[in-house]
Amino acid sequence: MDYRMVKQVHKRIKTSTKVLKNVMIVLCVLFVLMGIIFDRGMLFLALLTAGMYFLYDTYAVKDYEYVMEGNQFTISVIQAKRHRREVHVLNLKDMEVLAPNWHDAVAKYRKNGGTEKIPKFDYTSYEPEIPYYTMIIMENRKKIKLLLDLEDDMIAAIKRMYPQKVFLS
Structure with a gap:
């Protein structure tokens, strides 16, 4: 199978991040004004x-990129839309299960109530209307x-390759 599927996921910026960035801007302007009016040492703080x-x-600011090429599944983290680094290069032959997060097939791996504890890596957008998969x-x-956050065509391609490992309903 010669194909390449790419999915870009933009991680939603949290409200607390927006507030913190605005506070830093206000402090910077305040320090500049204080440096001009009172003491030049405040310019260093600005x-x-x-x-x-x-x-x-x-x-x-983080974005994620999923690339599926044949049996290889690669996940990259893109910071500030400039710095890219591959964090996972996986072989889909080694996949145990792919299912929606609420599905019984992944119930034993849940944070609360699951029986197996394994390392978790979250590469979702945190958008409430977008379903995510485990x-x-x-x-x-x-x-x-x-x-x-997988697209339907990527899930369908994985299901065609490994129908016994993908659970959708």
């Missing part, structure tokens, strides 16, 4: 606050749990 704002903005797969001989 510079530090502006630097913190740009660092926070760089690491607060994938249990082996990586480096360890079982991991991935939370993903």
Whole structure:
């Protein structure tokens, strides 16, 4: 099977992040004004606050990219729309199950009430109207749990390859 599917997921910015960024902007402007009026030492605080704002903005904005090419499934994290790093390169042959988060097939891996505790990696958008899926797969001989916002065509392709491992209803 020669095909390549790519899905971009934009992580929703939390309200607390927006508030913190606005507070940093207000403090920076306040320190500049105080530096001009009272003491030039306040300009250094304005510079530090502006630097913190740009660092926070760089690491607060995250996007995810899923790439499925044949049996290989790759997840990349994109920070500040510039810095990309691959975090998982997985072989779908090692997948145990793929199902919606509420499905009984993944019930034993849930945070509260599940019987098996495995490392969890969340690559969802946090948008309430977008359903997310749980994938249990082996990586480096360890079982991991991935939370993903998958598109219907990507799920259908995985179901065609591994119908006994994908549960949709």
